[in-house]
Structure formats: structure tokens, C-alpha cells
Amino acid sequence: xxxxxxxxxxxxxxxxxxxxxxxxxxxxxxxxxxxxxxxxxxxxxxxxxxxxxxxxxxxxxxxxxxxxxxxxxxxxxxxxxxxxxxxxxxxxxxxxxxxxxxxxxxxxxxxxxxxxx
Numbered sequence: 001x002x003x004x005x006x007x008x009x010x011x012x013x014x015x016x017x018x019x020x021x022x023x024x025x026x027x028x029x030x031x032x033x034x035x036x037x038x039x040x041x042x043x044x045x046x047x048x049x050x051x052x053x054x055x056x057x058x059x060x061x062x063x064x065x066x067x068x069x070x071x072x073x074x075x076x077x078x079x080x081x082x083x084x085x086x087x088x089x090x091x092x093x094x095x096x097x098x099x100x101x102x103x104x105x106x107x108x109x110x111x112x113x114x115x116x117x
Contacts (some may be wrong), residue, residue, distance in 0.1 A: 007062065007065040008066075010061055010062075010070070011062030013072060014057055014058030014062075015055070015074060015088055016051075016078050018053075018054035018055040019075070019078050019079045022051040023086050025047035026044065027086065027090075027091065029043070029044060036079075069113055070114060073113040080107070084103065
């Protein structure tokens with residue numbers, strides 16, 4: 001299917017795409033506070049369907065190279081990165097210094113997860 005492309009690249013690419021869908025599904029409706037909650041739920045659910053189409057293969061393929069903790073760590077870092085950009089660009093929220101520090105501390109977990117002890 002995707003022969004010749006390194007597994008880490010496939011995994012990270014699929015996880016990135018899936019997180020784009022999930023961020024829109026979870027937070028995109030916040031710009032439409034007057035929209036019906038039921039409509040928002042079903043629209044978000046429909047968007048999240050595409051997240052699953054990408055997330056499940058990402059984990060299945062990635063698990064041949066990464067362990068589960070590494071996969072989850074990669075996903076969280078991608079998720080936080082996408083969320084930071086989304087909140088600033090789409091929701092017009094400021095990116096405060098304490099958010100960056102908090103995200104950096106979470107991202108520092110990557111070192112401990114991936115370090116071969």
C-alpha cells in the first residue's frame with residue numbers, strides 16, 4: 001500500500017491528519033455559539049468519523065515500529081501543536097506564556113518516553 005515510505009513518516013502523517021479532523025470536530029463549533037447543540041453534536045460526530053478513518057490505521061501501522069506509549073506520546077504532541085495553532089488562528093485566542101510553558105512541560109515527557117534507559 002505505502003511501500004517505500006518509512007513507517008514513522010506514515011504514522012506521523014496519519015496522526016497529524018487525524019488530529020486536524022478531531023480538533024475541528026471538538027472545537028470548531030465554538031465559533032457558532034447560537035447553533036443548535038444537537039446539530040453541533042451530529043456535525044462534530046460526522047467530522048470525527050474521518051478522524052477515526054485516519055487514527056486507526058496510524059496506530060495499526062505505527063504499532064509495528066513504536067510501542068503504545070510512544071504512539072500515544074506522539075499523538076499528544078501533535079494534538080497540542082495543532083490545538084495551539086487552531087486556537088490562535090481559528091478561535092482568535094491569545095497564546096499566553098503560561099500555556100507555552102505548560103505545553104513545553106508536557107512535550108518534555110517525550111524525552112522520558114523515548115529515551116532508551
